[in-house]
Amino acid sequence: MALLEITCTSAAGYLHILLRGHITSATAPQLEQTLAAAIAGQAAPQCVLDLGDLVYTSSAGLRIFLTFAKRMKNAGGQLVFCAVQPAVHKVLEVSGFTQILTLVPDVTAARDLFLPR
């Protein structure tokens, strides 16, 4: 069974969330809960979603990305996706998500986008 591993770390005023594995309808609820908990109660959160080790995402994953992007925007925060692998990038592109999400090559580039705290 395809699994999803989520690692959340807080560093220098931003949240680094590393996704490893597959986002499917089976693993999506876990991701949804983790993301909601990660920014709960935070004002203007800054977050990097590191997709460097994400092999696959189904529409369930896209739906979570969309919801999360909305929440971040409403909270006045910043969300950056980094190190997106070609297969996942293609899905994001086909679904038009590359037009609404901020994608950068790596964590350093993502960090540079954040406002200093």
Added chain:
Amino acid sequence: MHSAPQASGSDRESATRTAVIAGGIDVLVTLGALLAAHSAVILADFCKTLLEFMAVLLAWLTIRRIQQGAHHQFDYGVGKLENLSSLIVSLLMFLCLAVIIANATYSLTHPAHISGIGVWISVVSQILYAVINTRLVLQSRRLARERNSPLLEAQAGLFFSKAVANGFILLSLGLSTLLAAYSWSLYIDPCASLIIAVSILFAALGIFKNSTLDLLDRTLEEEHQICILRALARHFDRYEELREIRSRRSGSQVFVEIILGFAPAQPAAEIETAARQLKLELEREIPGSRVTIAIA
């Protein structure tokens, strides 16, 4: 927001009614041939014709029910009705199979030449129905494409197999008659009836499989899920919150419900326009869909 079903049901019902009439006449002619002939192929042809008639009759009754239901609140149930009809036909197919196989087995163990005026009735009717069935194939395929209906698609396949069967039965009867001087020609008739039985078996298995799968509501295909998300991405700045997306397929119909949150300060007219545009775009992109945008 909910769109009223606007499929041209009268065209659909008219095409199916034509098929019912044609099928009914075919059943009578084949029954006449069966009673006036001694042939395993003609028995198999009668079983097959009867099945096909039952299929279109049930389809017509289902479509009539859907037409009536369109004015009420049966929308989530009509897909199941279509599939239930297919399931009944496939069960009848298995019953006919048993009759054909039993008769063919008897004919193989007690071989006899095909005989009777019924053979010639069958030959003439096969030629006539080959022409009619080919016409119905073209009509059903066109409507299936336009309406995105698995029922009409299945019907087109049924008429195609009927046209092919007409040619096959004609060939079998012709060879049995022309090669009557050879003793082995006695086996053409029962063997041909078994081939018809195999074709019925495959058709029954296909319909049975699709109907049972469709009776359980299916999740919307990934391709269409992506389509919904793409539309939501396109309108990203027009709503404040994506609360929920519910979608499912029932028969030929797709139901999508999207719950969106809007900022309290956003003018009602703007919200209405955004929701309407999203709904129209999705209904255009997903064939056979009914999209509801709920505002939270």
